[in-house]
Amino acid sequence: MDKIPNNIPSDVFNVILCRRSVRSYKKDPLPSGVIDKMLEAASWAPSGLNNQPWRFMVITQDSQKESLARFTKYGSVIKSAPVIIVVCMDIGESYNREKDLMSIGACIQNMMLQAYSMGIGTCWLGEIVNKKEKVAASLKLDSDLEVVAVVAAGYPQEKGFKGCRKPLTELKL
């Protein structure tokens, strides 16, 4: 929390507009409090009948990241990030597959907005889901858990947040 760079906006509109996918990270680990705050934000997404179908596996071990990286052409992003969050749908809790997927999309967005507001870069990896059965087997996931996305997270390399707009307060004369 003490590392938030001063170019990160604090209001929701600019956080939404300035968040970008970050694909290259510093090696610094993320404090566990920061990861928990991302997951807590994620967990406050709305879901149909409030079924909260999302589950999260947090991966920080290099050996596990290397295993995961083999299942996607974006493996370099996975290997670069200090933290990988595997986002699963709990099939046992699902009430409507398509609506549950939309809710999990909302949940991932919360996670990424919260991360960005703390100066942490993220990247939502979807291509790896094409091999979700292999990913699940590699992670020894329960059969009720389906991998629906992977989010990489870490402090961005210097150019990570390009494209961010200046706040109006800096533009108005």
Added chain:
Amino acid sequence: MDKIPNNIPSDVFNVILCRRSVRSYKKDPLPSGVIDKMLEAASWAPSGLNNQPWRFMVITQDSQKESLARFTKYGSVIKSAPVIIVVCMDIGESYNREKDLMSIGACIQNMMLQAYSMGIGTCWLGEIVNKKEKVAASLKLDSDLEVVAVVAAGYPQEKGFKGCRKPLTELKL
């Protein structure tokens, strides 16, 4: 923008935690600038290959709201709200149905967080999607557009934002 009540938090974490579904609204219309800001926030969601599959129809006419209300058991929410946003997926732009649905979930979450940060209540209505073909016909939507959600929006009745946490600045002695 001049109507934001002073109990709305400004930081992302508390906006995420305090947002609630609002099902009863004041009759006041929403200024068009406010609706545009909700849609602009929505449009900055991430999507696979940046395909941006979301499309929005903004409905404010009572006659159209009454037509829509017939397709859901939550019709009273639709009739109460000054603004209804019908969220569609552009099938022609879709590259992967399930990933596109997740992106649209992220897009809706952006819309609702931005609304809340401006003191506007929203409700994500999913049940009406069970009759999406009838909704599309009623709205004369192009065949490329599939209704995936409906979002009601308006200034909440007094008890709209119950459950909101106090900011830490109010709790720390």
